[in-house]
Amino acid sequence: xxxxxxxxxxxxxxxxxxxxxxxxxxxxxxxxxxxxxxxxxxxxxxxxxxxxxxxxxxxxxxxxxxxxxxxxxxxxxxxxxxxxxxxxxxxxxxxxxxxxxxxxxxxxxxxxxxxxxxxxxxxxxxxxxxxxxxxxxxxx
Numbered sequence: 796x797x798x799x800x801x802x803x804x805x806x807x808x809x810x811x812x813x814x815x816x817x818x819x820x821x822x823x824x825x826x827x828x829x830x831x832x833x834x835x836x837x838x839x840x841x842x843x844x845x846x847x848x849x850x851x852x853x854x855x856x857x858x859x860x861x862x863x864x865x866x867x868x869x870x871x872x873x874x875x876x877x878x879x880x881x882x883x884x885x886x887x888x889x890x891x892x893x894x895x896x897x898x899x900x901x902x903x904x905x906x907x908x909x910x911x912x913x914x915x916x917x918x919x920x921x922x923x924x925x926x927x928x929x930x931x932x933x934x935x
Contacts, residue, residue, distance in 0.1 A: 800829040801924070801932065802902045803869055804895070804911035808832060810926065811869075812844060812861045813851070821868055824933045830869040831905060833897035837862070837871050838868055877901045878928035891915035907930060 810817040821830055840862055850857050877900040884900035885893060892915040899919055904908045908922035916923040924932050 798827060798829045799932070800831060800905050800907035801929075802815075802898055802905065802907060802909050803830060803832040803836065803897050804913055804916075805832070805836040805843075806912045807838055807910050807926070808840040808862065808865065808869065809844060809847065810912070811865055812840070812858050813847065813853075818861070818865075820926075820929065821865070825868045828933055831872050831901055832869050833877060833901045834873050835897045836873045837866070839850060872901050872904075877904045880904055887919040887921075888915060901926060 798873060803845065806815060811821055812818070812919055818851050824830075841859070844858065844862065848858050855872040874897075880900040880903045881896060884902050884903060888895050888899050892913070895913065895915055898911065899921060902921045907926055909916050910924050910926070912925055922932075
């Protein structure tokens with residue numbers, strides 16, 4: 796039986812660093828689910844996490860180490876893997892947020908849903924799971 800797959804948006808990577816529940820969902824399901832994120836999702840997480848951590852009074856180094864460690868479970872996908880579906884992804888999501896096209900293109904490339912807290916993905920033709928419901932997909 797092949798593993799299920801799901802593509803994570805940057806906001807899920809950030810939640811995995813800042814909180815416990817999302818990180819546990821990823822780690823606990825790593826044996827049965829393949830997790831992916833476009834390389835730019837990791838870049839976005841690295842860009843926004845330091846200020847979020849500072850606001851929370853959390854030291855940056857250990858938190859960023861958590862993000863680095865996630866790369867062994869949530870596989871980063873390079874642009875070359877998904878850029879062939881950029882036009883199709885943009886047609887589906889550009890009216891809402893064109894910057895989200897890499898996540899959608901990854902999901903289209905792999906043929907799997909997206910895990911996000913971003914409503915911009917709704918109506919793009921790809922199943923979208925939020926953190927409060929993703930356990931249904933991961934366990935199903």
